[in-house]
Amino acid sequence: MDTQVFVNKAAASGIIAFDFLNYKPTTEIVELDIKDHLFMGMIVKEKEFKESISAVDYSVYQNKAVGIVCSTDAIIPPWAYMLLMEKLSPYVVYVDLNSAEKVLLDLWKRRLIYADLRDFKDQKVVVRASNSHDPALYVLATELLKPLVKSLMYGEIGLPKVIFKK
Numbered sequence: 001m002d003t004q005v006f007v008n009k010a011a012a013s014g015i016i017a018f019d020f021l022n023y024k025p026t027t028e029i030v031e032l033d034i035k036d037h038l039f040m041g042m043i044v045k046e047k048e049f050k051e052s053i054s055a056v057d058y059s060v061y062q063n064k065a066v067g068i069v070c071s072t073d074a075i076i077p078p079w080a081y082m083l084l085m086e087k088l089s090p091y092v093v094y095v096d097l098n099s100a101e102k103v104l105l106d107l108w109k110r111r112l113i114y115a116d117l118r119d120f121k122d123q124k125v126v127v128r129a130s131n132s133h134d135p136a137l138y139v140l141a142t143e144l145l146k147p148l149v150k151s152l153m154y155g156e157i158g159l160p161k162v163i164f165k166k
Contacts, residue, residue, distance in 0.1 A: 065094040
């Protein structure tokens with residue numbers, strides 16, 4: 001009777017996976033639309049603007065990341081953003097003048113930049129493929145991992161595309 005031994009070639013390859021989901025921010029991200037504080041949704045009138053933003057309960061933004069947007073084509077003076085930031089700062093963990101999607105990408109990139117990547121040093125690493133991740137994450141991962149790794153690949157452990165080898 002022949003006994004066949006199955007070898008897990010992926011495990012035997014020594015390739016380790018780099019998965020962006022391990023670095024995805026967990027902070028809740030919300031948008032604050034500045035148009036709600038504008039006269040007729042279009043014009044910054046200083047007195048009315050200050051009154052409007054002073055009436056907001058900013059505690060609803062506690063421990064959240066906030067993307068400040070304006071859904072109208074209003075011209076917003078820089079001091080208006082400064083006033084909003086002054087009101088938000090005691091509560092939020094992060095603020096940017098961007099959509100929630102862009103804020104997520106920025107926070108994700110920050111987590112990657114500050115991540116401890118020592119486990120990938122001198123390893124064969126495959127960056128897992130996903131169509132749902134912004135290409136900017138792949139660019140950053142390449143920049144961060146290339147100086148560390150023995151080889152850098154894209155895709156899945158079983159069928160990677162080689163990007164770089166030392």
